Amino acid sequence: xxxxxxxxxxxxxxxxxxxxxxxxxxxxxxxxxxxxxxxxxxxxxxxxxxxxxxxxxxxxxxxxxxxxxxxxxxxxxxxxxxxxxxxxxxxxxxxxxxxxxxxxxxxxxxxxxxxxxxxxxxxxxxxxxxxxxxxxxxxxxx
Numbered sequence: 001x002x003x004x005x006x007x008x009x010x011x012x013x014x015x016x017x018x019x020x021x022x023x024x025x026x027x028x029x030x031x032x033x034x035x036x037x038x039x040x041x042x043x044x045x046x047x048x049x050x051x052x053x054x055x056x057x058x059x060x061x062x063x064x065x066x067x068x069x070x071x072x073x074x075x076x077x078x079x080x081x082x083x084x085x086x087x088x089x090x091x092x093x094x095x096x097x098x099x100x101x102x103x104x105x106x107x108x109x110x111x112x113x114x115x116x117x118x119x120x121x122x123x124x125x126x127x128x129x130x131x132x133x134x135x136x137x138x139x140x141x142x
Contacts, residue, residue: 003086004054005029005062012092014099018065018082021058022047025065029053064091068102 005017007029017026024047031042043052056062063082070077079102083094 004059005064005086005091006088008088012066012095014067015091015095016065016067017062019047019056019058020061020063022049026053026062064088064094066091066095066098068099070106071103072106 007015007017007026009028009031011027017029018024019026026044028044030053033040033042043054045051046053046056046058048058049056051057064085065080065082067078067080069075070079081094081098083091083098085091085094
């Protein structure tokens with residue numbers, strides 16, 4: 001039987017529980033607050049049934065999901081991956097692997113772009129130098 005997915009109080013960066021029924025991200029699964037000196041347990045609310053997370057009937061379709069910012073885009077582009085694991089510790093290890101994959105895959109793109117930018121700058125400098133030399137030659141011939 002499947003267990004409910006849980007997140008620790010200090011969860012891994014970019015890792016959350018995703019419900020495929022109500023399409024909601026849960027960044028926390030339970031937390032404790034104090035009200036009038038008493039400890040109160042809080043839970044997020046399911047997007048479809050409007051019940052507490054612990055009593056959601058769709059827990060069998062909850063999955064761990066991680067989201068990683070693509071390097072060099074200043075956080076404007078992200079990649080996500082759903083992890084088919086059952087425990088939080090396995091999800092953290094999968095999230096770390098996914099983050100490394102994304103960074104490696106996109107690092108080569110940005111390294112290539114920076115090389116192309118350097119070559120472009122070099123060519124424009126050479127063109128400017130040629131134009132200056134041509135101007136000097138035309139002044140000397142006049």
